[in-house]
Amino acid sequence: MMGTFFTAIATALSLLIVDLVVPGVNIDNFPAAIVAALAIGLINGSVKPVLSTLSLPLNFVTLGAFSLVVNGICFALAAFLVPGFQVHGLIAFLLGPVVLSFANTFINKYFAERNLTLTGSEDTKNKAELPSS
Numbered sequence: 001m002m003g004t005f006f007t008a009i010a011t012a013l014s015l016l017i018v019d020l021v022v023p024g025v026n027i028d029n030f031p032a033a034i035v036a037a038l039a040i041g042l043i044n045g046s047v048k049p050v051l052s053t054l055s056l057p058l059n060f061v062t063l064g065a066f067s068l069v070v071n072g073i074c075f076a077l078a079a080f081l082v083p084g085f086q087v088h089g090l091i092a093f094l095l096g097p098v099v100l101s102f103a104n105t106f107i108n109k110y111f112a113e114r115n116l117t118l119t120g121s122e123d124t125k126n127k128a129e130l131p132s133s
Contacts, residue, residue: 039078
């Protein structure tokens with residue numbers, strides 16, 4: 001439960017970075033970013049696997065490049081569903097999810113280096129510290 005909260009916060013912070021860097025992506029405020037982060041998580045967990053499966057032949061023909069379009073569709077769908085989160089234009093459609101991924105990776109790595117867990121797996125850390133026999 002706590003891991004989901006921290007993941008949503010990290011994604012919301014990443015969305016605010018996307019808002020600053022990518023023209024055409026607009027987020028009104030931090031609460032809208034949190035709701036957008038939750039929407040992106042739900043869409044990536046439910047809609048994206050279906051779209052990825054259906055677009056597998058196109059993805060094969062384009063050597064994986066069509067996955068950028070699938071990510072853009074999921075990103076735009078979240079923007080459509082969340083008030084205060086807008087995506088306008090092809091650059092925002094394609095570049096927004098890429099910048100979001102990089103920013104999210106950086107933020108998660110930042111917290112991981114400071115021993116703050118965003119995944120909620122404290123058991124893994126404790127097992128790693130046990131001496132081996």
